[in-house]
Amino acid sequence: MNSVDSKPATSSLIGSEADSQRTLYPYVTGTSVVGIKYKDGILLAADMGGSYGSTLRYKSVERLKPVGKHSLIGGSGEISDFQEIMRYLDDLILSDNMWDDGNSLGPKEVHNYLTRIMYNRRNKFNPLWNSLVLGGVKNGQKYLGTVNMIGVHYEDNHVATGFGNHLARPLLRDEWHENLTFEEGVILLEKCMRVLLYRDRSAVNKLQIAKITEEGVTISPPYALKTFWNFSAFENPTLGAEGSW
Amino acid sequence: MFRNQYDTDVTTWSPAGRLFQVEYAMEAVKQGSAAIGLRSKSHVVLACVNKTSSELSSHQKKIFKVDDHIGVAIAGLTADGRVLSRYMRNECINYFYTYESQLPVGRLVVQLADKAQVCTQRSWKRPYGVGLLVGGLDESGAHLYYNCPSGNYFEYQAFAIGSRSQAAKTYLERKFESFMDSSRENLIKDALFALRETLQGEKLTSSVCTIAVVGVGEAFHILDQETVQELINEFEIAGEEAPVAEPAAPDQAGVAGPAAPDQAGAAEPAADDDTLAAPGDQGAAPMDM
Numbered sequence: 001m002n003s004v005d006s007k008p009a010t011s012s013l014i015g016s017e018a019d020s021q022r023t024l025y026p027y028v029t030g031t032s033v034v035g036i037k038y039k040d041g042i043l044l045a046a047d048m049g050g051s052y053g054s055t056l057r058y059k060s061v062e063r064l065k066p067v068g069k070h071s072l073i074g075g076s077g078e079i080s081d082f083q084e085i086m087r088y089l090d091d092l093i094l095s096d097n098m099w100d101d102g103n104s105l106g107p108k109e110v111h112n113y114l115t116r117i118m119y120n121r122r123n124k125f126n127p128l129w130n131s132l133v134l135g136g137v138k139n140g141q142k143y144l145g146t147v148n149m150i151g152v153h154y155e156d157n158h159v160a161t162g163f164g165n166h167l168a169r170p171l172l173r174d175e176w177h178e179n180l181t182f183e184e185g186v187i188l189l190e191k192c193m194r195v196l197l198y199r200d201r202s203a204v205n206k207l208q209i210a211k212i213t214e215e216g217v218t219i220s221p222p223y224a225l226k227t228f229w230n231f232s233a234f235e236n237p238t239l240g241a242e243g244s245w
Numbered sequence: 246m247f248r249n250q251y252d253t254d255v256t257t258w259s260p261a262g263r264l265f266q267v268e269y270a271m272e273a274v275k276q277g278s279a280a281i282g283l284r285s286k287s288h289v290v291l292a293c294v295n296k297t298s299s300e301l302s303s304h305q306k307k308i309f310k311v312d313d314h315i316g317v318a319i320a321g322l323t324a325d326g327r328v329l330s331r332y333m334r335n336e337c338i339n340y341f342y343t344y345e346s347q348l349p350v351g352r353l354v355v356q357l358a359d360k361a362q363v364c365t366q367r368s369w370k371r372p373y374g375v376g377l378l379v380g381g382l383d384e385s386g387a388h389l390y391y392n393c394p395s396g397n398y399f400e401y402q403a404f405a406i407g408s409r410s411q412a413a414k415t416y417l418e419r420k421f422e423s424f425m426d427s428s429r430e431n432l433i434k435d436a437l438f439a440l441r442e443t444l445q446g447e448k449l450t451s452s453v454c455t456i457a458v459v460g461v462g463e464a465f466h467i468l469d470q471e472t473v474q475e476l477i478n479e480f481e482i483a484g485e486e487a488p489v490a491e492p493a494a495p496d497q498a499g500v501a502g503p504a505a506p507d508q509a510g511a512a513e514p515a516a517d518d519d520t521l522a523a524p525g526d527q528g529a530a531p532m533d534m
Contacts, residue, residue: 101351102385109344116343139384 026078026129028052030063031202032164033074034192035133036176037142037157038185041213042135044074045189047197048222049204056204064210066217068093070138071107072210073114076161077130077149085128088117107136107143111153119151131161137214160192163200168192182211194225198234256368266372267365270394273374277320279410279443280307282378283403283417283436284389285427288460289380291318292436294407294443295453308457308467312337314347314382316457316465320407321375321394329377333357350381350388354398362396376406382459405439412442429460433468434480449477 033046050058063082064074067089075082092113096105105113111134121127127149135144146161147153158172171192180188186209197203205227210219251257252265259265280293295304305323309330310316315337319326333353340348357377364370377392391406392398403421405413416439424432436456441449451474459465468476 099352099355101349101355103349103352103383105344106346109346112345113343 022126023078023081023129026081028057028079029129029202030061030076030079030082031200032160032162032168032196033063033076033131033133034160034164034168034172034189034196035074035135035144035146035158036172036180036185036189037135037144037178038180038182039178040182041137041142041211042072042144043182043185043189044072044133044135044210044212045193045207046074046076047193047204047207049202049206050079051202054201056202059204059206060222062208062219064208064219066210066212066219067110067134067136068096068105069216070104070212071110071134071136072212072217073110074133074135074161074210075130076132078128081128081130082132085114085117085130085132089114104138106138106141107134107145108138110134110136111143111145111147111155115147115151115153118147118149118153122150133159133161136212140214163196163203164192167195167199171195190225194227197225197227254368255365255370255372264365267395270372270374271376274321274376274394274406275408275410277322277375277407278307279405279407279413279440280318280320280376280378281403281405281410281413281417281436281439281443282318282380282389282391282401283421283424283432283439284380284387284401285424285429285432285460287382287387288427288429288432288458288463289316289382289387289389290429290432290436291316291378291380291457292440293318293320293455294440295455306455308455310457310465310467311353311379311381312341312347313464314459315350315353316380316459318378318380318457319375320410322373323375325373325375326377329357329360329373329375332360333379347383349383349385350379350390351383351385351400353381354379354390354392357392358396358398361392361394364394365396378404378406380457380459381465382461387460403435403439405443407443409443409445412445413439416442429458429463433458433476437477437480450474451477 028050030050031047033044035042035044044064046063048059048061049056050061061079063076064072065086067073075085114132114134118128129149131146131148133146144157144159145153145155146159158169158176160168175188189209193207197205205224206222208220208222210217251259255264255266278294278296282289282291291308293307297304307323308316308318311330311333317330336353336356337348361373364372372394374394379390379392381388389401389404390398391401391404402424403417405417420435433456437449440454451470454473455467456473457465457467
């Protein structure tokens, strides 16, 4: 990367793709992450697929990870870049702990730190090819936010990446409310994940749900959703769609 | 010219295990005009004495806002104090840019102390000749720290530095136990009382002092002169009526909290003697302090 940066600007703009040391497209990708606030904290859901292009290449990729004591991250997009981001975050938490002074970074701080990293990398025209969801609880304060590969970031009561924005968030807008219990939250997330599984070709039926509350992080073991493929709408998908497919 | 053969550079130890240049830097702090700080659970008050070097000049600023939640009061070389204030402002702004939250006071103080420590271990540097009272508010409450040229730092309930600060320390030592639950107004009142102790009978007016406050729901700010004068009038602490304190015993112990940094020791007579000196000798500092 550095060798590229030190060349005159023209060469890197005109140069062929083969000269580039940058991520031009992702290789192995994970699909949507969905997150919601609920009564006691935050819930995140993501499946465990890793797609190599359109091939469902890996089936056990953990995309929900704890960050320190107060935060939880979910990553979609390029898996290796997500692993790199986890390295940054683990370094961050380590050096934060090394102060050993009772202060610790909360979800808001981690989210902002990620935003700085993502935006900084996109400004070098070398983005980390991810959309991330960051949730957490600190001092009774729930936090849920997202940031993507070009540094766009926001907070909301429910967030989703990728296809989730189109398929899950409309459901969440209808059904989400502040006082969801843990069980209701899980049911709502499973509903979202099931719709994604039906309509998102890169989704796989193996998912995890992670919970963070004041007490700490719990990430569920992988499990599958019950599905029903005999809906009449599934039988002849091209029937009502003129033109495209 | 030299007091002994081990004091020409900072990195040379004396056989007694002392670094004289560092100790001289700490002397510079004692010659600056007084600065005091005290805190309750929710507020920190910083106060200082404004000294003019001549009738014709204004005084130098001795209290600096670092960020909305942190401020410093300095005693010693004001120029060094300004440089360190700028450093602290930078650190706060950078932290805010990265995390969108405020730098914990304790961390800033450690960074500052580390910066001062470097100067005690490099042959081409000199220690900073300034002591800083760092007051601030963070998640864990209100804090008051003293940063010393030696690179040491201490957290205090209340503290005073600079010339004739022993008198203020004596006052604070007598009262500090009530500070934790003190109201903002009482804290300012005690700050003014403590400040008056350092004036040795000189009249306390708003023009000879600066007061600054930071606390819950209140960003760090320096009180304007009219407000300070009103407080002085309200508390009726202006007068030269005999000082409330018993004549300050020049005892060397630190105030509430950890023991004061080992003060120089036997070689030279304790410089706090200026509490006893005639008021005429205050111009003695070789540079503007």
